[in-house]
Amino acid sequence: MISKERYLSPEKWGFILNKLSFQLQTSVIGQSVLKQPITAHRIGNGPIKVLIWSQMHGNESTTTRALFDLIKHLHSSDGNSLLENLSLMVIPQLNPDGASAYTRLNGNDIDLNRDAIALSQPESIALKKVFDAFTPDFCFNLHGQRSIFSAGKKGKPATLSFLSPAADKALTVTPARTKAMKLISSVAGALQSDLPNQMGRYDDTFNPNCVGDSFTAHGVPTVLFEAGHYGMDYDRNFTKEMVFKALMSSLIGISSEKYLESSVEDYQAIPENEEDYVDLIIKNVTIETDAGIFKNQELAVIYQEAMKEKSVGFTPTCFAFAEKINLLAHKTVRVHEVMNKNSIKFSPGKSINIF
Numbered sequence: 001m002i003s004k005e006r007y008l009s010p011e012k013w014g015f016i017l018n019k020l021s022f023q024l025q026t027s028v029i030g031q032s033v034l035k036q037p038i039t040a041h042r043i044g045n046g047p048i049k050v051l052i053w054s055q056m057h058g059n060e061s062t063t064t065r066a067l068f069d070l071i072k073h074l075h076s077s078d079g080n081s082l083l084e085n086l087s088l089m090v091i092p093q094l095n096p097d098g099a100s101a102y103t104r105l106n107g108n109d110i111d112l113n114r115d116a117i118a119l120s121q122p123e124s125i126a127l128k129k130v131f132d133a134f135t136p137d138f139c140f141n142l143h144g145q146r147s148i149f150s151a152g153k154k155g156k157p158a159t160l161s162f163l164s165p166a167a168d169k170a171l172t173v174t175p176a177r178t179k180a181m182k183l184i185s186s187v188a189g190a191l192q193s194d195l196p197n198q199m200g201r202y203d204d205t206f207n208p209n210c211v212g213d214s215f216t217a218h219g220v221p222t223v224l225f226e227a228g229h230y231g232m233d234y235d236r237n238f239t240k241e242m243v244f245k246a247l248m249s250s251l252i253g254i255s256s257e258k259y260l261e262s263s264v265e266d267y268q269a270i271p272e273n274e275e276d277y278v279d280l281i282i283k284n285v286t287i288e289t290d291a292g293i294f295k296n297q298e299l300a301v302i303y304q305e306a307m308k309e310k311s312v313g314f315t316p317t318c319f320a321f322a323e324k325i326n327l328l329a330h331k332t333v334r335v336h337e338v339m340n341k342n343s344i345k346f347s348p349g350k351s352i353n354i355f
């Protein structure tokens with residue numbers, strides 16, 4: 001299986017942006033490790049300032065694709081009234097080298113979301129400079145998550161997840177966090193009919209090296225958005241629509257200040273993300289291991305993603321097996337539906353051939 005949609009190189013993104021019928025206000029805010037430009041777009045001139053960045057993890061392209069729809073909408077007659085109150089600074093691909101290579105890490109193999117204190121990477125410095133100069137009232141930190149997450153224990157897939165990052169070790173609900181939590185609960189409320197029980201919340205263990213925690217500690221309400229998975233939507237087109245809706249709902253809430261009517265308790269009631277899903281469960285498999293042969297097993301399979309000819313390839317790999325496996329799957333099949341034989345040699349992470 002492959003997805004063309006999920007691979008979004010800076011070239012492809014530039015090509016898509018060039019198709020816009022209006023001129024974007026664009027500035028180069030830095031250069032990546034491999035000397036690619038990092039660009040930002042200033043949209044609107046209203047008093048409330050929102051800093052938004054995506055793809056600080058290069059292989060998380062869904063939110064960048066949603067940003068395209070957002071930028072387009074804000075320049076339409078339906079959407080532009082929102083800009084009376086808002087000024088956006090949008091950095092669509094903070095990690096262009098990772099976007100090119102379809103990797104989480106940057107060109108120095110560093111996770112930019114663990115570099116907020118060290119500021120050891122040019123991409124981290126570029127973001128921090130914009131943060132200092134733009135002095136945002138809100139920050140949106142856009143990410144994508146793997147297909148393994150459920151919204152609560154054994155819940156539905158977490159198609160969107162959120163976090164109001166901590167500001168300190170004690171997890172104090174600071175004024176900035178109160179705003180972020182209220183904003184998230186207003187968005188989760190607005191999207192409940194689109195995503196019933198399909199939204200999760202990340203655990204808020206404080207990590208000052210994470211950008212969201214760092215900006216929250218600086219007193220700026222920061223929301224982490226995670227584009228997740230649903231069903232067989234490996235292109236994440238449905239998820240992209242949901243991210244767009246979540247972004248719109250957030251901006252409308254901020255602009256009208258209606259989000260302040262939502263509650264911190266409702267935020268805390270959003271189920272936590274659990275790692276309860278695999279991509280595929282194959283039933284009635286004979287598993288061969290060094291420890292022996294196990295008949296009539298359920299095999300849990302996880303797809304490993306990697307760039308493959310300007311697309312994202314999904315390789316099925318062994319994850320776990322049991323007579324009755326304690327996991328949920330986006331798809332369940334019997335062995336003869338996907339293999340000519342009914343036995344496989346199992347080791348964790350080993351790729352398997354299925355049709």
Ligand SMILES: [Zn+2]
Binds near residue numbers: 142
């Ligand atoms: Zn991420």
